Amino acid sequence: MILLPCVWCGPRDASEFQHVGETNARPDPAAATPVQWRGYLYLRGNPCGWTTETWYHRMGCRRYFKAERHTETNEVRAVYPGGRR
């Protein structure tokens, strides 16, 4: 598959990771309308090109990080620490 450079562990096989994927901003549950809330739950950009996404190093350091990956070539140009959301 592909090599993914973990922020803390360096390049590892992608099978060690869990793809959390695109994350979008969570609206305030008390203030959001049902339409806004379901948009947050279900709608995704799903770009063909560069995307910023969250990965979890499940079989390594067990920490979350952000990666900038090209979804057509699977090239990763940047990784940086980042929470789940």
Next chain:
Amino acid sequence: MVDVAFRGELGHPSWLAGGEGAVQVSTNGHRQAARRIAYPARYSALGLLRRGLTHANWPPAWRAHPLKGSYDVVIVGGGVHGLAAAYYLAANHGITDVAVLEKGYLGSGGSGRNTAILRSNYLTPEGVRFYDRSIQLYRRLAADLDFNVMFSQRGHLTLAHSDSSLRTMRWRAEVNKAQGVDSEVIGPAEIKRLAPFLDVSADARYPVLGALWHPPGGIIRHDAVVWGYARGADALGVHLHQNTEVTGIDVAEGRVRGVRTSRGDIATRVVLNATAGWSSLISGMAGVAMPVQTFPLQAAVTEPVKPFLSTVIVSGTLHVYISQTDRGELVFGASVDPFTSYSMRGSLEFIEGLAGHVLELMPALTKVRVVRQWAGLCDMTPDFSPVMGHTPVDGFLVDVGWGTYGFKAGPVSGEAMAQCIASGQAPEIIAAFGLERFTEGLLVGEKGAAAVGH
């Protein structure tokens, strides 16, 4: 040019004005009178013999046309869904000023990359009814299209390796029976009789506890389905444009005005997005957000061996499905790759895992060699059901979200989307699959029957 009806604008499109005879679809969706299609050459055994003896060339199955400046309906995506929609628009509704735009060649996407398995043993009544209609259409497709699609209803086994999956099989069997679809749960002895090479012993790594046996399921030749629909649509006057990539969709005042392509602009008031893995990109051009994520799905095929497997075998636990083609090759499929991507490269990791799982089920296959692997793109929805019908943009319709189960639904989707375009209203058979279900919270959960088992 014929006016096309939009929701809330015209009650009926003008081609319905000719009286009852103009519509050839009855309320239950069955075609009453198929139009006799004027093919350049009808295919027959006699014709095959004559051409074999005289070495005469076959006429092309479909023609190339210059791109017109306007069409009544533009269908984006030249796969089984787009071509079936074009065919049924022309055959059932008399709408022939239709263009099908395909960025590669016809059937180059998911239609030519799936494992060609057909079944209707789903989990929700909506799903079962829908896919069963597709099987009915597939059954008479060869006669309708005058094209041998090689549909073999050889039966479909979904294995259960745990008590919980056996419970799901029973659930599916009961839902299926209630909808008049032939499905039943059978035990290991019966499975062994149907598939003697399957390891059903109790000491297997994942013992087979039972299976959902679905006799109407089977396999078909997927390329022939694409070519048959293309030939049928072309003979009825539909323009098929290959190597024509859509680069933009013009929307003004909430309504579709036209489509921009790599070969020029087209004015149109109806656009159908039937692009599977690329569907969110096309919808994005019209400003419609989609609840889909694109994942690659890989498959592989072995060298041909003697026929030994007469059913389709699916194991959700082992993430694998196996069938043997008429030529003897074993076709393997799996679940989607573990992360989103538009890349269609295969991976060694996939083929290693797949081979291991196949050997768990059929240890006798150790010496069989894999000759080819490939990937296709799947637009996965949160509830494993498709997204079909109108969108907030008038004139922009979708037939997407087909995930890993789109091929088997090609005919019924084409028929339903054609009806949707012609009447301006989503027919009952796809009413549950509208885009609005995601804002209304009315999801149609099919994960239990669609996630791996195809």
